[in-house]
Amino acid sequence: MIRLEVRDLHKRFGGLHVLKGVTFSVNGPELIGLIGPNGAGKTTLTNVLDGAIKPNGGTVYLNGERIDQLQPYEVARVGLGRTFQVTRLFRRMTVLENLYVPALARGGHHRASETRSKATSVLEFLTMEHLRNEYAQALSGGQQKLLELGRLLMLDPDVVILDEPFAGVHPRLMEIIYEYIRRVNGDGKAIIIISHQMDSIFSLSQRLLVLDYGNLIADGPPDEVKRDPAVIEAYLGTEADESSGDASSGAVSSDNAPVGNASSGGVPPSNASPDEETAAS
Amino acid sequence: MPARHVPNAAGVLVVAFLAVFPFVYTAADYDYIMHICITAFFYAILASSWSMLSGYAGQFSFGHMGFMGIGAYTTGLFCHYLYLSPEPTRLCIEYPIGDLYLVVVNPIGVTSTTLTQDCLRQALAAWDGSVAVTPMPVWLGIVLGTLMGGVFGLLIGLLVLRLRAAYLALFTLGFAEILRATISAEIEITRGQAGLELPHLFENGVTILGQTYDKTDKIPSYYAMFLLLLLCLGILTWLSRSKFGLCVRALREDQDAAAALGVNIIRYKILVFVITTMMAAAAGAVQAHYVGIITPNNLFLLQMSLVVAMAVIGGIENFAAAAVGAIIIEFALELLRNSFEIGGVTIDMTIWRLVFFGILLMLTLRFSRNGLIAPLIDHFTRGHVARETVAARTAADRAGASR
Numbered sequence: 001m002i003r004l005e006v007r008d009l010h011k012r013f014g015g016l017h018v019l020k021g022v023t024f025s026v027n028g029p030e031l032i033g034l035i036g037p038n039g040a041g042k043t044t045l046t047n048v049l050d051g052a053i054k055p056n057g058g059t060v061y062l063n064g065e066r067i068d069q070l071q072p073y074e075v076a077r078v079g080l081g082r083t084f085q086v087t088r089l090f091r092r093m094t095v096l097e098n099l100y101v102p103a104l105a106r107g108g109h110h111r112a113s114e115t116r117s118k119a120t121s122v123l124e125f126l127t128m129e130h131l132r133n134e135y136a137q138a139l140s141g142g143q144q145k146l147l148e149l150g151r152l153l154m155l156d157p158d159v160v161i162l163d164e165p166f167a168g169v170h171p172r173l174m175e176i177i178y179e180y181i182r183r184v185n186g187d188g189k190a191i192i193i194i195s196h197q198m199d200s201i202f203s204l205s206q207r208l209l210v211l212d213y214g215n216l217i218a219d220g221p222p223d224e225v226k227r228d229p230a231v232i233e234a235y236l237g238t239e240a241d242e243s244s245g246d247a248s249s250g251a252v253s254s255d256n257a258p259v260g261n262a263s264s265g266g267v268p269p270s271n272a273s274p275d276e277e278t279a280a281s
Numbered sequence: 282m283p284a285r286h287v288p289n290a291a292g293v294l295v296v297a298f299l300a301v302f303p304f305v306y307t308a309a310d311y312d313y314i315m316h317i318c319i320t321a322f323f324y325a326i327l328a329s330s331w332s333m334l335s336g337y338a339g340q341f342s343f344g345h346m347g348f349m350g351i352g353a354y355t356t357g358l359f360c361h362y363l364y365l366s367p368e369p370t371r372l373c374i375e376y377p378i379g380d381l382y383l384v385v386v387n388p389i390g391v392t393s394t395t396l397t398q399d400c401l402r403q404a405l406a407a408w409d410g411s412v413a414v415t416p417m418p419v420w421l422g423i424v425l426g427t428l429m430g431g432v433f434g435l436l437i438g439l440l441v442l443r444l445r446a447a448y449l450a451l452f453t454l455g456f457a458e459i460l461r462a463t464i465s466a467e468i469e470i471t472r473g474q475a476g477l478e479l480p481h482l483f484e485n486g487v488t489i490l491g492q493t494y495d496k497t498d499k500i501p502s503y504y505a506m507f508l509l510l511l512l513c514l515g516i517l518t519w520l521s522r523s524k525f526g527l528c529v530r531a532l533r534e535d536q537d538a539a540a541a542l543g544v545n546i547i548r549y550k551i552l553v554f555v556i557t558t559m560m561a562a563a564a565g566a567v568q569a570h571y572v573g574i575i576t577p578n579n580l581f582l583l584q585m586s587l588v589v590a591m592a593v594i595g596g597i598e599n600f601a602a603a604a605v606g607a608i609i610i611e612f613a614l615e616l617l618r619n620s621f622e623i624g625g626v627t628i629d630m631t632i633w634r635l636v637f638f639g640i641l642l643m644l645t646l647r648f649s650r651n652g653l654i655a656p657l658i659d660h661f662t663r664g665h666v667a668r669e670t671v672a673a674r675t676a677a678d679r680a681g682a683s684r
């Protein structure tokens with residue numbers, strides 16, 4: 001059973017507090033969307049989970065093993081894989097070689113013929129068979145995104161984090177990526193998708209995490225989160241006011257009005273401030 | 282024969298040719314040509330191992346000649362200062378080993394040997410020929426030099442783990458310069474610019490296939506260096522085709538992405554340093570015994586740039602191309618020494634050849650980033666790829682048009 005446990009994760013860059021105690025867990029093959037405004041800390045969270053940067057506090061356990069102090073390659077071997085927001089292929093290596101790296105790097109025994117047939121089936125799935133001997137740098141942007149997903153199939157981790165898989169992708173490729181997500185999820189893997197494309201996120205995910213200024217301000221089913229005042233405030237800025245005060249992280253109440261009583265006139269500061277303080281705490 | 286086998290076939294032919302060359306070449310300049318061959322093989326080892334380190338693994342080290350020097354000086358000092366004697370000299374520091382004594386000769390620097398003699402020579406003078414001391418075996422010095430290169434490679438590899446690109450280049454350059462300066466400064470021990478003399482590769486001659494060669498014959502040295510080159514190329518080929526080659530290239534392309542996919546980047550970085558520096562050290566040790574003397578000048582930056590230029594002109598991302606490039610350039614640089622006249626103006630090629638060489642290097646970098654030989658190899662081995670893609674593209678276009 002897959003279990004990812006993130007507890008009270010903190011990350012500071014100098015004076016900048018980017019992750020302010022993020023706590024959540026993934027149980028089993030969940031399909032999770034992770035959203036939040038630009039600069040919210042989504043990529044930083046991914047980097048901490050994958051071992052690329054060390055947290056300033058908190059712990060991460062994957063399937064019972066503590067991974068927050070491990071090197072990225074060790075985290076990958078324990079079973080967490082990720083893609084990059086800006087595609088990072090091995091550009092002057094062929095498509096096939098890109099796929100072989102994660103398959104062979106893990107160590108242990110692997111039969112060359114098995115690796116080859118696995119890579120072939122991955123390429124078939126991505127509709128990229130004819131490109132297998134091309135250098136990765138010769139691929140189009142969308143094909144590069146697909147190849148990055150293909151590398152993850154070869155790594156075959158339990159938890160997959162996709163950082164902006166839909167950015168700059170044509171609808172036809174989008175279909176392949178949807179199919180990819182459903183297939184990996186269907187194989188019993190947990191997936192966390194980071195995206196700004198709300199349509200895709202809401203239609204795909206069973207559960208939504210919302211990160212805002214390093215705080216996890218919501219965690220729940222998409223339609224509940226959609227109506228969460230704190231989320232609305234984070235996305236729509238100052239339009240929502242004091243009514244957002246009662247929403248603390250994790251607790252999403254669906255009876256809240258979709259939009260708080262947006263006061264168009266002058267807001268009496270004496271009224272608003274106590275509630276806002278509870279929200280900030 | 283399919284096109285992709287052409288480079289391999291050409292390689293086999295070249296190796297076969299070089300293997301018999303000393304026996305088929307008979308011109309008057311025989312010794313000179315043999316000397317160029319040996320030097321060319323020496324540079325080919327350096328250029329190809331450097332191409333593995335920088336071209337494959339992306340670790341642009343400018344300390345490669347430093348490791349070559351470590352190999353040369355390790356065996357140099359080993360053979361210069363250590364002897365085995367059946368009798369204690371009672372003048373030198375000595376350690377009993379079985380019924381022999383390991384004699385450590387005291388360094389006397391570059392002062393006139395007629396005035397000051399080292400302890401062993403004083404002892405020999407006293408014994409007056411009644412005791413024979415044995416020098417250390419050359420092969421053991423070469424092995425130790427190779428290992429020492431690996432030890433330093435490991436240290437430097439660890440130190441540069443977190444350095445990338447330009448910083449790594451500067452660090453390794455600094456290392457090589459410090460090494461050179463240290464060897465120059467430690468005149469007492471290394472004899473500095475005066476040079477450290479070494480016994481010849483085959484000091485007492487050698488018999489191969491019933492034929493006896495003395496130490497002035499080039500043939501044994503030719504084959505020694507040639508076999509070392511083949512050994513290095515063999516190891517590099519094996520490495521490049523294994524998981525190692527795949528992982529170090531991934532490391533070069535994007536070490537964070539490689540790590541995220543499970544590549545133990547620390548291990549591969551250190552491994553590639555240790556392996557390639559050992560090759561450089563081995564080449565340095567063998568070359569030092571062949572030439573018979575080493576000076577810190579061998580470690581000058583100029584020498585390093587020569588190796589870099591050979592690898593770049595051959596093709597830095599293909600060690601075989603780098604080796605071929607090194608051999609061709611060494612020959613070109615030597616054979617173009619002959620000055621010539623154009624319309625009454627004498628072109629002094631001993632100086633101008635380097636200018637032409639520099640221009641060739643610049644043109645290569647500008648117009649053929651992966652060298653002049655590697656693209657030729659690629660033409661045969663990867664020529665089908667473009668055709669495949671074009672075929673697939675056309676098929677897709679046709680399917681699209683008919684829809």
Ligand SMILES: Nc1ncnc2c1ncn2[C@@H]1O[C@H](COP(=O)(O)OP(=O)(O)OP(=O)(O)O)[C@@H](O)[C@H]1O
Binds near residue numbers: 013037043
């Ligand atoms: N290496 C770093 N050094 C300093 N600050 C950083 C570093 N990485 C990220 N930050 C800062 O951390 C904050 C969060 O960045 P992050 O990339 O995690 O945001 P994000 O949620 O992924 O945003 P986006 O949706 O734009 O991708 C930003 O303010 C960013 O400037």
Ligand SMILES: [Mg+2]
Binds near residue numbers: 042043044085
């Ligand atoms: Mg991001």
